[in-house]
Amino acid sequence: MSATPATAAPPQLREVRGPSALGGGPRRFFDLLWLMSVTEFKRVYFGTVLGYLWSLIRPLALFGVLLFVFTQVFKVGSNLPHYPVLLLMGVVLFTFFQESTTVAVTSVVSQEGVVRKTQFPRLVIPLATVLTGMMNLGLNLIVVFVFLFAFGVDPALTWLLFPFCLTLLAVLTAAVGMALSVLYVRFRDVAIIWAVASQILFYGTPVLYPLGPNGIENESIERMVMINPLAVIFEQVRVWMVEPAAPTAVDAAGGWLGLLPAAVIFLAVCAFGVWIFNREAPRIAEDL
């Protein structure tokens, strides 16, 4: 898409249908998505003195505290050789989910000035916050890999399946972010509700407590936890990345059928995110 040269034939009339979630061509959508994500990433990390270190300090501090509490105080993880790596992996992944969705909640409203004055695919806004989160995640994962090697975890072929898990996590994060960002335009208490809900989700995901042998060893709790799609993703990351011997998501759920609720919830959240955003997108500028 370049500027129309003066000699070109006059442009043809095309119908203007008003703002929408997508629209305006894929090229422009991805240009804008990439530009907004990178700009935001730069703004956060080049505007502060410690820059990128801040992005690292938060999960690392949380990791340090949790590691102390759960190996020295509660002794939950002390029976598992790779507990610290597992904990770090879980904290980093959950931080991505929590931070991206929390930023996404207010993303559309905080871009009010742009939304009220310019036409562009509205979906770019929440997706850009998730993409910025993924850039952070990428950097944090470097640290996770350093720990993986430091703790003597052997690289395995199953590491190649990690991107699949990350994709599922990113899709879920994006869907939640889309729904929250557009609901917040109309209902401002979404921000408070989500702060509490994401905290509950943290405990509903096996980050602190490993499942299976030497973990919590409680079958009914394990099956309950596996209703949470995040738990399924996290458990599978554990098996494929850190502990091949750990129970897989299927084992923890008590068979393939046990994974059905999580799969349904996953698809329902994605469908709801797309549906609600698509429905509300044309009216965002009016409701702000």
Next chain:
Amino acid sequence: MPVEDATISPHPASSAPGSAAPLAIQVEDLHKSFRIPTHRVDSLKERAVRPFSSRDYRQLHALDGVSFEVRQGEFFGIVGRNGSGKSTLLKLLASIYRADAGTIRMAGRLAPFIELGVGFNHDLTARENVVLNGVMMGLTPKEMRRRLDAVIEFAELGEFADLKLKNYSSGMLVRLAFSVMMEADADVLLIDEVLAVGDASFQQKCADAFHDMKAAGKTIVLVTHEMATVETYCHRAMLISDGQIQHIGDPGEVGREYLRLNFEGRGTHAKTTSATDDLRLLDAWLERPGGERAKNFESGEEIAVVAEVEMLVGSPAVHIGFTLVNEDGVGVFQFSTVTEESAGPLLPGNRVRVVNRIENLLTPGHYFLHFGAKRAPDARALVLHVERALDFLVFGDGHSQGFVRLPRTTDVSIEGGGAP
């Protein structure tokens, strides 16, 4: 140095594109209404507690069946009073709102300039915003980065290019926004009230840029309520009122229609309901020096503000005042009169007429007078207040910047230089 009136020098109007020119914008039977909630449901709790309360709203028909066409290369003006629907129309054209019914067709890429901006993120620097905006308007990031210097230069913001926009003054923001719009090289430009801002030199620059765009055959839609701008630039204009097209055609005719609408729109007399238990405003009007009632005054012409009040209770005296405000509601001038107490107390049934003669130093524009009356001497209590009891227009040549034209004297002296 002599201070000259800052005027935008109009360029000779280029000829209007003929009716054979292809269409740039085609609007058919456009409708848009807003739901104005009488009780806004802003939280989930309220929604849960009162699940059906969302039906507590009234419909505001901002646009009611608007159809028009703009040809390529045309400079098209849209005028209307505040609340007439012209801004809604612009936002529909710019794809910021979605129409309830009707179609809009547009040829080519569009650059909007709405509410004095193109949509900036104030946490980002000027450079970042310029590139983002260019991409939003349909350019590639590469293309926009190439034009970045030209934008910054046009806006005269060279040294501030890496400053976050939250540290910009409003004038700098408008300059940047205007420059982005210019450099976006769009086929159709939508502009909302741009000439009202910026200093004289930037206004001149905008005027030059308009001229260039006009010469380059760009299509420009200008929304304004400044008739002078419309008559200077536009090939054609459209007047909208209450969401409907009142007139479409020659800018001069549209201008006259607009003035007429302003006279007739609000009643020429004060509202009849303006009474309390204490007193009643019988009538209020404006007069020319000859005693003729009028609603429009030439700059410099004397204006007499007359008010007639009937007392409903007895009072030692009465205090009658007016506040003159401009179109934006900004107070310009206040004056009041107290009846002579020596003349004896006022009795119920007494009629009081107050005539204030003002030298009209106001700049051209639309003005309103709020009426207020208090019982004297305990003037604390406001017994009657009538918002916008009167309105009038001031017309005249020259610029409508500022509120008043203060009398001035000018001395010019030139020193130095060799003899011829």
